[in-house]
Amino acid sequence: MIFFYIFLLLFPHQICQAEVNSNMEGKLLNDLLKDYNKMSRPVKNLSSPLEVTINIGTFESFDLDEISQTISVLLYITVSWVDKFLTWNPEEYSGINQTRLPAGQIWIPDLQLQHTPIGSGMLSTESNAILDSSGLVKHTPPGTIKTICQEMDLYKFPYDTQTCTIEHLSFTHPSNELFLRLGDFTLDQNTFQSQEWQLLNVTSRIEINYYGGPYPFQKHIICLMVKRIPNYYISNMIYPYAVLASVAGLGFTLPPDSADKLSLGVSVLLSTTFYAGMVADIVPVTTSMPFLGLYCLVMMSLVAFSVVSTLAVINLHNRGEAKMSYLQKTIFLKFLPSLLFMEKKSKPSQVQRNTNHKGKVQVETLNDSSKEVEQEQAKDWKFAAKVLNEFCMIIFSAGFFIIFAYTIFFL
Structure with missing residues (x-):
């Protein structure tokens, strides 16, 4: 309180001036707004x-x-x-x-x-x-x-x-x-x-x-x-989609008679469908498809391709003793193997040698029985399944690396 009275004694002019300015500003505003339209x-x-x-x-x-x-x-x-x-x-x-x-x-x-x-x-x-x-x-x-x-x-x-x-x-x-x-x-x-x-x-x-x-x-x-x-979308959509698609590609490495070969592809396809729904929620409806939507569509198509190709490989592998047509032999036993540098391992015809009680050797003729022919046809179908699996894996890998590299490095 003592300091307040000292301030009043030392600076009375400033206090009065501030009060005058406040009154004058109020008078100024009243004068300005009087009759103002x-x-x-x-x-x-x-x-x-x-x-x-x-x-x-x-x-x-x-x-x-x-x-x-x-x-x-x-x-x-x-x-x-x-x-x-x-x-x-x-x-x-x-x-x-x-x-x-x-x-x-x-x-x-x-x-x-x-x-x-x-x-x-x-x-x-x-x-x-x-x-x-x-x-x-x-x-x-x-x-x-x-x-x-x-x-x-x-x-x-x-x-x-x-x-x-x-x-x-x-x-x-x-x-x-x-x-x-x-x-x-x-x-x-x-x-x-x-x-x-x-x-x-x-x-x-x-x-x-x-x-x-x-x-x-x-x-x-x-x-x-x-x-x-784009950091958020790369870490939460582009990379997870690529990982899911690559997991689907691992299904090509499983043997055709494996029980998990088809279930793996179906599981990944369901996961990619879930991610596609997330993308649809953040992308507006436009006349031109955004590239992120195109990326997800291509990846989901690749996973669907892996599932369909797996079904085809399993079907060929389990044909058994069915007769292979000329066109099928041309495609799966000649054209695609030469394109993929694959060669069927063929075993020589079996020759039976029986020795009688006199020590004479009797050479049996080639085994042309129907059973051996059926076994040879089953081997052809399994080889065809292997060829188709390799061919589909190359197509899948090429499509995957092209769309992923274009998304990361060229956009």
Whole structure:
């Protein structure tokens, strides 16, 4: 308490001056808003346009929803103009050169956010506007901008680069009444916060459009170019899909008579179908299929191919004594083995030598019995199954490595 009285004794002038300035600022606001009409354009000559300057500040957050194809951006935009009816002489108000007042109590440009899914997209009037003694008004509306990102190209998803626009325009004031001008443009990459996107470039421009009237309307366009960071999709979708498909490829190494050869492929096919459902939930419905969807479709097709080829191999292996046609012999015993550098191991014909009680050797003729012929046919079918298994494994491996290498290294 003692220090408070000492402060009053030493600095009485500063305390009184602060009280006077507070009273003067209140008087200034009352005088400015007296008889002020916020519905009319603040120009003394109605035929002259009002110049509105748009200054782009920093980007602090960015989010893009692929399903609804909308972007949410925390962007600071400062709109400034000169209000001829909000000027004063600072000498009459204790040297006050600047003040603040609610934006909802004065005229502000009716700039609307075009292509927005919520509300009318009008500039917010909930914050204060900074007012200069010369009538210069600066207004920075708060809030997150949410707009539709048109013409999204998702073919290279998740390696895609998107270009989205934020458009502001006035539908009621043509350019002869409200003239838009680009102001300062400051972009700091360090303030951009997004776990999924990298900001590449930001541009700003003014376009002129005609909407059926004699005078053109100006549109302020902010163009954002962002690149997706694909780490999440690589670690949670691309690599798991590749691992599942490679497990299905291991089924070719199992012998045809193995009980787990078919069940392995069916289990992997069910797992890939589950992952395909996850991809469908995050990819929007578009006319062109995203590459991630194409990747999953190819991998699932390869797994389905392994299951079908396994069924074919098991079928050939268990044909038994069925007679092989000429076409089947040509394909499975001649053409494919020569293509795969495989050769059937054939055993020489059995010759039976029986010795009688006199020591004479009797050479029996070749065993042309039906039983030996049937055994030879069964061996041909098993060899055909082995050839088909090797051929299908090569096709599967080639398709797998091509789609996986293209996804990782060439997109």
